C-alpha cells in the first residue's frame with residue numbers, strides 16, 4: 366500500500382514551519398528524508414489564503430521533503446495549489462480535521478495513526494503524521510517468512526538502507542553519513558560508523574547488534590543515543606542496543 | 619576496447635585535475651590513444667595544467683550543442699603522441715552538460731579509437747560530478763589523508779554504485795581504485811594526517827597508489843607541463859608507478875615510508 370507523510374499546517378508562517386520541521390527531521394531523519402508529503406490545510410480554515418504555495422514548496426524541499434499534494438484545499442485556492450505544481454487531494458482521502466488531532470485511521474487510508482514519537486514531538490505550527498505500514502484491517506495476508514534483508518556491500522555516506530517489515534543484516538561497514546533502518550532488528554557484522562535505527566515503526570523489542578560501535582546515532586522505536594552520549598567503554602566494542610524503560614541501553618556482547 | 623575512467627573525489631582541491639593530467643599523459647606515453655575530458659564547466663583547469671590553454675578554440679559544450687565538431691574541439695598534445703584534450707567551457711551555465719550530449723560525445727570518442735577516456739570531474743557530488751561519472755567503466759577516487767576528504771570519497775563511492783549508467787542498467791559494478799594524494803609520511807607520523815592503513819580501512823577499496831605532497835606539482839602546473847614528464851621528481855615517479863600499476867604491471871608501493879614495511883608489507887607483500 367502506498368503511504369504518505371501528512372503535514373498538517375497550523376500556521377502560515379513559513380519560517381516557523383521550516384524551523385520546527387528541521388528539528389523534527391533531525392530527530393528522525395530516516396523517516397523524512399526525500400519523503401513524499403501531503404500538506405493538509407484543514408486546520409488553517411480561512412487562514413490558508415495567506416499561504417504562498419511556491420514558497421511553501423521551496424521551504425519543504427529545502428528540508429529534503431517532497432511535497433506532492435494538498436488536502437482540504439478551499440475552492441478559491443485550487444489554482445494557486447496547482448500552479449505550484451502540487452496536486453489537489455480529494456476527499457474522502459482525508460476527512461475534515463477534528464480539533465487538530467491526528468488523522469483518523471478509519472477514513473484516512475493515506476495516513477494512519479501516527480507513530481508514538483510523532484505525537485510526542487508535535488510542534489506548534491505543524492504536526493506530522495508518519496507513514497505507516499498497512500493497517501491490520503487492510504494488511505495483505507502475511508507472506509511466508511522470506512528471511513531478513515541482507516546487504517553485503519558497504520553502506521556509504523549518503524546511502525539509506527531500509528528493511529521494511531523486516532530484520533536487516535549488514536555484512537560490511539556502515540560508514541559515516543550512512544543510515545541503516547529496519548522495522549525489526551538490525552545486525553551489523555562490521556563497524557557501525559553511521560546511523561542505525563531498529564524498530565522504526567515502533568517495535569519496542571527490536572535490537573541493534575554490531576561488531577564495532579563507532580556510530581553517529583543509534584535509535585530504537587524513537588528513542589535514540591547520539592555519538593557523544595555513547596559511554597567510552599563501548600567505543601569500538603561489539604555491542605547490542607535495546608530499549609529498557611523507554612530508553613536506549615547499550616551492553617557489550 | 620575503450621575504457622572510460624572518471625577521476626573523482628567529492629571534496630575540492632584534492633588533486634583530481636593534477637591526477638587526470640598526469641595519468642592521461644602517462645598512459646599516452648605507453649602508446650595508448652588517450653583523451654582527457656575536462657568536466658569542470660565554468661572553471662577550465664585541465665588545459666592550463668596541460669599547457670594548451672592558448673590553443674582552445676572550441677570546447678566540450680560547443681560540441682554538445684552542435685556548435686562545433688568533435689575534431690575541431692579536440693586539442694592534440696604537442697609533447698606526447700596519442701594524447702588529446704577536450705577542454706571545458708567557460709560558460710556559466712551549469713546545466714550545459716546533459717546525459718544525452720555527454721553520452722554522444724563519449725560514443726564518438728570510442729568510435730575514433732580512443733582506448734582511454736579520462737574524465738576530470740568537478741568537485742562536489744551534485745550534477746556536474748554525477749555527469750562526469752555517469753558513463754564510467756572505472757573510477758579513480760582521489761583522496762587526501764584527512765577525515766573530510768575520506769568522507770566525501772565515501773559518498774562518491776556510494777554514487778558510483780547507484781547513480782551511473784552501469785548501476786541503472788544493472789551492468790557490472792564500476793571498478794574503483796583509491797589514489798591517496800598529497801601524502802606526507804612525516805605528518806602521518808606526527809598524527810596530523812590519516813595513514814594509508816586508516817584510509818584503506820575506512821573506504822575498503824583497493825589502493826592504486828600514493829602520491830607524495832610535493833612542490834614539484836605546483837611548479838609543473840605553472841609551467842603547463844604535467845609533473846610526470848620530469849622523471850627526476852618523486853611525484854613523477856609516483857604517477858609513473860600508478861600508470862604502470864593501472865596498466866597491469868606489478869609495482870611495489872612507495873612514498874609511504876614508515877608504513878611501508880609494516881602495514882602494506884602485510885597487505886601487498
Ligand SMILES: Nc1ncnc2c1ncn2[C@@H]1O[C@H](COP(=O)(O)OP(=O)(O)OP(=O)(O)O)[C@@H](O)[C@H]1O
Nearest residue numbers: 630631632633634635636741800830831832835836
Ligand atoms: N601531490 C601534490 N603535492 C602538492 N600539491 C598538490 C599535489 N596535488 C595537487 N596539488 C595542488 O593542489 C591544488 C589542487 O589541485 P588540483 O587542481 O589538481 O585539484 P582538484 O581536485 O582538481 O581541484 P578542484 O576540485 O578545484 O577541481 C593545486 O594547487 C595543486 O598544485
Ligand SMILES: [Mg+2]
Nearest residue numbers: 634635658663
Ligand atoms: Mg579540478
